[in-house]
Amino acid sequence: MNIVRSHVLIGMDASTIMAGARAVQQELVKEIKAKGLSGEVAVMETGSLGVTNMGVVLVVYPEGLYYANVTKEDVAELVEEQLLKGRLVKRLLYTQAPKRFIIKKERTGLMREQPRIVLKNCGIINPENIEEYIAEGGYEGALRAIGKMTPDEVIAEVKNSGLVGRGGAAFPTAMKWEFASKVPGPEKFIICNADEGEPGTFKDRLIMEGDPHKLIEGMIIAGYAFGATQGYIYIRGEYTLSIQRMEKAITDARAMNILGDKVFEKDFSFDLRVMKGGGAYVCGEETALIESLEGHRGHPRNKPPYPVVAGLWGKPTVVNNVETLANVGDIMRHGANWFRKYGTAKCPGTKVYTILGHVATPGLIETEMGTTLRDIIFEYGGGISEGKQFKGALVGGAAGAFVGPDLLDVQMDFVNLREYAAALGSGAILVMNEDTSMADMLKNVLHFFKHESCGHCVPCRLGTAQLVEVMDRIVDGSGGPDDVDRLLSIATVMKDASFCPLGQSLHMPISSCLKYFRDEIAGNQ
Amino acid sequence: MYREAALNKFEPEKRNILYILHELQDLNPQHYVAKEDIEAVADYLNVPYSFVHGVATFYTMFSLTPRGRHIIRLCDSPPCHLMGSTSTLDHIRNKLGIEVGQTTPDGAFTLELASCLGVCGIAPAIMINEEMFGKLTPERLDAILDERRNSI
Numbered sequence: 001m002n003i004v005r006s007h008v009l010i011g012m013d014a015s016t017i018m019a020g021a022r023a024v025q026q027e028l029v030k031e032i033k034a035k036g037l038s039g040e041v042a043v044m045e046t047g048s049l050g051v052t053n054m055g056v057v058l059v060v061y062p063e064g065l066y067y068a069n070v071t072k073e074d075v076a077e078l079v080e081e082q083l084l085k086g087r088l089v090k091r092l093l094y095t096q097a098p099k100r101f102i103i104k105k106e107r108t109g110l111m112r113e114q115p116r117i118v119l120k121n122c123g124i125i126n127p128e129n130i131e132e133y134i135a136e137g138g139y140e141g142a143l144r145a146i147g148k149m150t151p152d153e154v155i156a157e158v159k160n161s162g163l164v165g166r167g168g169a170a171f172p173t174a175m176k177w178e179f180a181s182k183v184p185g186p187e188k189f190i191i192c193n194a195d196e197g198e199p200g201t202f203k204d205r206l207i208m209e210g211d212p213h214k215l216i217e218g219m220i221i222a223g224y225a226f227g228a229t230q231g232y233i234y235i236r237g238e239y240t241l242s243i244q245r246m247e248k249a250i251t252d253a254r255a256m257n258i259l260g261d262k263v264f265e266k267d268f269s270f271d272l273r274v275m276k277g278g279g280a281y282v283c284g285e286e287t288a289l290i291e292s293l294e295g296h297r298g299h300p301r302n303k304p305p306y307p308v309v310a311g312l313w314g315k316p317t318v319v320n321n322v323e324t325l326a327n328v329g330d331i332m333r334h335g336a337n338w339f340r341k342y343g344t345a346k347c348p349g350t351k352v353y354t355i356l357g358h359v360a361t362p363g364l365i366e367t368e369m370g371t372t373l374r375d376i377i378f379e380y381g382g383g384i385s386e387g388k389q390f391k392g393a394l395v396g397g398a399a400g401a402f403v404g405p406d407l408l409d410v411q412m413d414f415v416n417l418r419e420y421a422a423a424l425g426s427g428a429i430l431v432m433n434e435d436t437s438m439a440d441m442l443k444n445v446l447h448f449f450k451h452e453s454c455g456h457c458v459p460c461r462l463g464t465a466q467l468v469e470v471m472d473r474i475v476d477g478s479g480g481p482d483d484v485d486r487l488l489s490i491a492t493v494m495k496d497a498s499f500c501p502l503g504q505s506l507h508m509p510i511s512s513c514l515k516y517f518r519d520e521i522a523g524n525q
Numbered sequence: 526m527y528r529e530a531a532l533n534k535f536e537p538e539k540r541n542i543l544y545i546l547h548e549l550q551d552l553n554p555q556h557y558v559a560k561e562d563i564e565a566v567a568d569y570l571n572v573p574y575s576f577v578h579g580v581a582t583f584y585t586m587f588s589l590t591p592r593g594r595h596i597i598r599l600c601d602s603p604p605c606h607l608m609g610s611t612s613t614l615d616h617i618r619n620k621l622g623i624e625v626g627q628t629t630p631d632g633a634f635t636l637e638l639a640s641c642l643g644v645c646g647i648a649p650a651i652m653i654n655e656e657m658f659g660k661l662t663p664e665r666l667d668a669i670l671d672e673r674r675n676s677i
C-alpha cells in the first residue's frame with residue numbers, strides 16, 4: 001500500500017450496490033483526482049460495513065467517520081470539505097452509529113471492548129487484496145499450525161478453545177476433526193457449508209464478501225488437522241458476489257503458494273474449489289449438501305454412517321459452517337486461551353447475529369456469546385422502531401424459535417439455550433412489534449416448509465401440506481376447536497418420523513409459538 | 526453451436542452438473558433449461574436423460590418452461606413477510622396482470638416466488654435477474670418495473 005493520509009472505504013454489498021455505490025465510487029475517484037488528491041487519499045472498496053438500509057455507506061479513516069445515504073451528487077462536497085479541508089459534512093454524517101460500528105480501543109466504564117474475531121477485517125480491508133489480509137496478521141495461524149505443530153496438536157488446540165459449530169447443531173468442531181482423522185484412508189475432504197438458506201441469515205455471505213481469505217485460512221488448518229487434501233466451498237447460487245470473491249481469493253492464494261502443492265513449502269498439499277448451489281433449502285443439511293456436490297438431487301442420506309466416516313464419494317468428510325471456520329485462523333494464531341477470554345466459560349467466543357424486522361437499525365453484529373437478547377435488540381438494534389412495544393422475536397429463521405419477553409434477559413449461548421441451540425447457530429433475530437399477527441407469521445413459516453420439503457419422505461411431504469391446510473383454516477376463521485392441538489400433534493409425528501432434520505425441525509417454531517401466543521392463535525379459530 | 530462451447534468449459538464429471546445447468550440456462554434466450562439442454566447434458570455426462578431432468582427439477586433456480594427477459598423473484602420468507610411482502614406481491618400482480626409462475630404476454634416479465642434472498646436488512650426484497658431491490662414501496666416498484674420494461 002502507498003503511504004496515504006486518508007482512506008475512504010466504500011461498502012459494497014447487495015444493499016449499497018442497489019443504492020448506487022458503484023456510481024458513487026467512480027465519482028469519488030474522479031473528484032479526488034480533479035482536486036489533485038490522488039496520492040494522498042485512497043479509495044478502496046470493501047465488504048459490508050454492517051449498516052443496511054442506509055443507502056451508500058462509506059467510512060473515512062483514520063478518523064473512522066461514517067457517512068450514510070451518500071449519493072453521486074454529494075461527492076463533490078464530501079471531497080472538498082472532508083478530504084481537502086478536513087471539515088465534517090454534518091448533513092451526511094451517520095451519528096447515531098450504535099456502538100457496534102465503533103471498534104473501541106480501550107475499555108470505558110462498564111462497556112467492554114467490542115469483540116471482533118470473525119468480522120474483524122470486514123469493512124476494513126479490501127477483500128480482493130490478499131496482501132491486506134496478510135498485513136493484518138492473516139495466514140499467521142495457518143503458518144503456525146503447519147510450520148510448528150503436528151496435526152494432533154492442532155486438534156488439541158482447537159479442542160481447548162471450546163469452539164463449537166456455528167451452523168446449527170453446535171457440535172464441538174475439534175471432535176469432528178478428530179473423528180475424521182482417526183478414519184484411515186488417503187483421501188479425505190473438508191466442505192464449507194455456505195448454502196445459508198435459513199431465512200433472515202446472511203452472516204456467511206458478508207464474511208465471504210468482506211474477508212474471503214479468513215475462510216480459506218480456516219479450511220487449510222482444518223485440512224491439515226485431519227488430513228484432507230481437497231476442500232469444497234458450497235455456496236448458494238444466488239450469492240454471485242460471494243462466488244466471485246471466493247474464486248478470486250483462491251486464485252490469489254494459489255499464486256502465493258498458500259494453496260496447492262507444498263503449502264508454505266511444507267510437506268502438505270491442499271487445494272480448494274468453489275461449488276455453486278441451485279437453490280434448495282434442504283441442501284444446507286450436510287448429507288443433502290454432499291449429495292448435491294456429487295451432482296445429484298439434494299436428498300438427505302441415512303445416518304449413520306456419518307460423513308466423517310463416509311461422506312463425499314464415500315470418503316471421510318467434515319462439513320463445517322463458514323462462521324465456524326472463520327474462527328479457526330485466529331485461534332491458531334493467538335491460542336486457545338486467548339479465544340476463551342471471549343464469551344462464557346462453557347461457550348467461548350463470539351457470535352454473529354443479523355437483527356431484522358421492527359428495529360430502528362437493522363443489520364449485522366458480532367458480540368460475545370452470552371449477550372442477552374435485550375442488549376442485542378435494544379442496544380445494537382436501536383430498539384423497536386416507531387416507538388412501538390416489543391411483542392416477540394423469531395430467533396433462528398424459519399426453523400427457529402418464537403420467543404416472548406421473558407427470554408429477553410437470558411444469556412444467549414448454546415448451553416443456556418440448549419433446546420434452542422440450532423436457532424442460535426443461524427443467528428437471525430427477527431423482531432416483531434405489538435401490531436404483528438403471530439398467526440400470520442406462523443402461517444408464513446409453515447408455507448415456507450411446505451415449499452422447501454424435498455418430498456423424499458412421507459411424514460414431511462404430507463405433514464407440511466396438512467399443517468398449511470390447518471393453519472390456513474385457523475387464519476381465515478373457519479377452523480375447528482381442535483385445530484391448534486392438531487398443529488402440535490402433526491408436528492410431533494413429523495419430529496419422530498421424518499427422515500431428516502428438516503421435517504423434524506418444524507416442531508420448534510410451532511411449539512414455541514404456541515407456548516407464547518396460544519391464546520392469540522386460538523382466538524383466530 | 527453455443528451449447529457445445531458451454532459444455533466444454535467444464536470437465537465431463539457429474540459433480541459439475543449444477544454449474545453446467547446454470548450456464549446453459551443463462552445462455553438460453555428464453556432463460557430456461559430446454560429439452561435440448563437436458564439432452565445435451567445427458568450426452569455430455571453420459572447419464573440418462575431422466576437423471577438430468579431429475580436434478581434440474583429439484584433445484585428452484587432452474588426453470589423448465591420458457592421465461593421472460595426479466596425474471597422477478599419475490600421473497601416471501603418470514604423477514605420479508607413481516608415487512609410487507611404480501612402487498613409487494615399484490616402490487617406486482619396487479620400491475621403486470623400475471624400470477625406467480627406466469628410470464629407477461631410481451632415476454633418482458635416472469636414472476637416467481639423465492640425463499641430468503643439473503644438481503645433481509647432491506648426487506649421487503651425482490652431480485653430481478655442478478656440484481657437486488659429492497660425497501661419496496663408501490664412507487665419504487667413502479668419506477669423499477671417501468672425502467673425494466675423499456676430496457677432490453
Ligand SMILES: Cc1cc2nc3c(=O)[nH]c(=O)nc-3n(C[C@H](O)[C@H](O)[C@H](O)COP(=O)(O)O)c2cc1C
Nearest residue numbers: 165166167168193196197284285286320321324501
Ligand atoms: C434443513 C437444514 C438446513 C441447514 N442449513 C444450513 C446452512 O444453511 N448452513 C450451515 O452451515 N448449516 C446448515 N445446517 C446444518 C448442517 O447440517 C451442519 O450441521 C453444519 O453445516 C455443520 O457445521 P458446523 O459444525 O460448523 O456447525 C442445516 C441443517 C438442516 C437440517
Ligand code: FES
Nearest residue numbers: 600605641642645
Ligand atoms: S427474508 Fe427476504 S431476503 Fe431474507
